[in-house]
Amino acid sequence: MQLNQLFADDDAVSPVIGVILMVAITVILAAVIATFVLGLGDQVSNTTPQASFSFEWNGEAGNEAPLEITHDGGETIQAQNLYVRGSDGTYGAGSPANFGDTWDTYATGVGATSDVQAGMSASVAAVDSDAEARIVWQSSAGDSSSTLKEWTGPTA
Numbered sequence: 001m002q003l004n005q006l007f008a009d010d011d012a013v014s015p016v017i018g019v020i021l022m023v024a025i026t027v028i029l030a031a032v033i034a035t036f037v038l039g040l041g042d043q044v045s046n047t048t049p050q051a052s053f054s055f056e057w058n059g060e061a062g063n064e065a066p067l068e069i070t071h072d073g074g075e076t077i078q079a080q081n082l083y084v085r086g087s088d089g090t091y092g093a094g095s096p097a098n099f100g101d102t103w104d105t106y107a108t109g110v111g112a113t114s115d116v117q118a119g120m121s122a123s124v125a126a127v128d129s130d131a132e133a134r135i136v137w138q139s140s141a142g143d144s145s146s147t148l149k150e151w152t153g154p155t156a
Helices: 003-008 015-037 040-045
Strands: 051-057 065-074 082-087 098-102 121-127 132-138 145-152
Touching: 051 132, 051 145, 065 132
Parallel strands: none
Antiparallel strands: 051 065, 065 121, 082 098, 082 132, 132 145
16 A cells, blocks of 8 residues: 555545434434424423422320421422422311412412522421321423422321
């Protein structure tokens, strides 16, 4: 092989490999565009937030006491997307059978569009010892939801 022939050869990529690369790029672009055109791209933004919550109930068995719910850390969540749901147990004829409202219903000074951040807490008044509660995140569109944390009373 002569050195001059090596410099004169201007073939960089064989035509077969070039065609394969062009087809691959076209398929990938078509898939990305189809995902957003068909609305599947909207679901990517509706992922469940990663957040940690804790519950504190300092009552005695058979009595009602406030249930304190605290955002311990993780992502910030809008109050209107965060629900406290559950049952209040069987104590007392005047007790509500269920509770379930957005976070801002239970947190003083928090509006629906407020961000719930680490360190913030909400209190559900008069929860019985056999109650059950859970923190539920629901997307703004209402098409997906996820339970972030559950609590069960000591006698439930």
